[in-house]
Amino acid sequence: xxxxxxxxxxxxxxxxxSTNHQLYWGTGNxxxxxxxxxxxxxxxxxxVLSTSLGSSxxxxxxxxxxxxxxxxxxxxxxxxxxxxxxxxxGAVLPYVALYLVSILAVMAILxxxxxxxxxxxxxxxxxxxxKIIGSGxxxxxxxxTGPKELAETAKAFNKMSVDVQNLLENRTVILGGISHDLRxxxxxxxxxxxxxxxxxxxxxRNELKDSIANMELIIQEYMQLTQDLENNAVEGVxxxxxxxxIVNKKGQLIKLSGDLSLTTNxxxxxxxxxxxxxxxxxxxxxxxxxxxxxxxxxxxTLNIEVSDQGCWRLAFYLLPFxxxxxxxxxxxxx
Numbered sequence: 001x002x003x004x005x006x007x008x009x010x011x012x013x014x015x016x017x018s019t020n021h022q023l024y025w026g027t028g029n030x031x032x033x034x035x036x037x038x039x040x041x042x043x044x045x046x047x048v049l050s051t052s053l054g055s056s057x058x059x060x061x062x063x064x065x066x067x068x069x070x071x072x073x074x075x076x077x078x079x080x081x082x083x084x085x086x087x088x089x090g091a092v093l094p095y096v097a098l099y100l101v102s103i104l105a106v107m108a109i110l111x112x113x114x115x116x117x118x119x120x121x122x123x124x125x126x127x128x129x130x131k132i133i134g135s136g137x138x139x140x141x142x143x144x145t146g147p148k149e150l151a152e153t154a155k156a157f158n159k160m161s162v163d164v165q166n167l168l169e170n171r172t173v174i175l176g177g178i179s180h181d182l183r184x185x186x187x188x189x190x191x192x193x194x195x196x197x198x199x200x201x202x203x204x205r206n207e208l209k210d211s212i213a214n215m216e217l218i219i220q221e222y223m224q225l226t227q228d229l230e231n232n233a234v235e236g237v238x239x240x241x242x243x244x245x246i247v248n249k250k251g252q253l254i255k256l257s258g259d260l261s262l263t264t265n266x267x268x269x270x271x272x273x274x275x276x277x278x279x280x281x282x283x284x285x286x287x288x289x290x291x292x293x294x295x296x297x298x299x300x301t302l303n304i305e306v307s308d309q310g311c312w313r314l315a316f317y318l319l320p321f322x323x324x325x326x327x328x329x330x331x332x333x334x
Contacts, residue, residue, distance in 0.1 A: 003075050022088050026070055026081030032060040042069070049073075061086075122150045126157060133161060179222040186215055221276075224269045236263045239295050239304070242272060246279050247293075254279070258295035264302050275304065282308035 005013055017023040042059050049057040055074060062068045062083070070083045122142070129139035139161060142154040190212050196205065240260045247254045282291045286308035295304045 002080065003078065017082075022084060024068075024083040026083050028079065028081055030070055030081065030083070031063040032070060033063050033066075034060070118146070119150070122146055122154065126153065129157065129161070133164060138165060176223060179219045182219050183216070186212055186219070221269060221273055234265050235268055236265055237268050237271060238263050239302070242268070243275065243293055243295075246272070246276055253290045254283075255290055255292045256294075257292065262295065262297070262302075275306070278306040282306050282310070285310035 002010065002013060014025040017025065046057055046059055049071065053073060057071060057073060059069050059071050062070060067086045068083050069086060070081050073080045073082065125142055129142060132139040141158045141161070144151045144154045144158070146154075189208075193205065193208055193212065239262050240256065240258060243256055247256065279291070279293070287310050289309040291309075292307045293305070294307075295302065297303070
């Protein structure tokens with residue numbers, strides 16, 4: 001375009017190149033330094049220009065003014081020299097550094113998120129499985145993959161889960177076997193009681209019959225408990241109705257306090273056995289004073305309290321039952 005312009009408008013075009021594009025028209029008298037470039041973008045510019053023009057193009061700095069570089073281009077047999085300042089193409093290092101740091105920061109954050117998720121996902125699965133075991137359930141086996149430490153932890157947890165299930169099954173079998181075997185001596189005792197002479201005290205006879213009947217009832221409840229545990233028979237239990245049935249069997253002065261409609265999902269026979277023992281001990285050691293039973297949900301946990309007015313020295317004997325209540329409280333979650 002510069003070559004084809006008429007002479008009267010050529011200078012205006014040169015001025016426009018200098019003002020708007022920071023490109024300078026050379027006279028050809030500029031003294032150029034040796035063609036040595038240490039910056040890669042100059043080599044890139046030379047390659048692009050040479051490819052576009054179909055001839056070799058060199059870029060060289062001006063002697064005495066290293067900031068100004070010149071490009072010699074052959075157009076229609078004429079040599080055209082165009083100059084530009086180094087800042088025209090040089091990158092502004094502070095901005096480039098800030099840009100690179102920002103990219104690195106974003107990549108580091110994304111990598112951290114991916115790594116954290118890769119680590120926390122197995123840990124969350126482990127926590128969820130542990131809660132299932134704590135509530136008496138059977139979790140699915142954990143994937144034994146990932147980093148060595150997590151894989152070994154998952155493998156150990158899976159083994160522990162299997163051992164716990166085997167232990168529970170053995171407990172159920174032993175409990176059922178003992179309950180079943182106790183029926184034989186009880187039957188013998190009942191037969192011996194029926195064969196006692198007529199001159200035996202009737203009060204003693206009736207007391208023995210009641211004791212045998214209570215033992216048979218306990219054995220029957222334990223066998224039912226064994227069956228429920230084996231079948232994992234969890235059902236909705238109304239706490240007020242359950243306690244009312246226990247209190248009516250005892251026939252003692254017991255005050256009930258709690259939400260009449262409150263229900264929870266649990267093993268009915270297991271909870272009945274625990275509460276029956278607690279109420280029985282509260283009546284036995286309560287000095288014939290009223291017993292109070294209250295229940296409520298506290299932080300998604302069912303809290304049942306059996307209070308009597310007995311001697312504090314007897315608390316030592318009730319410790320096993322109090323421990324059982326704490327265990328039940330931890331596992332009665334809706």
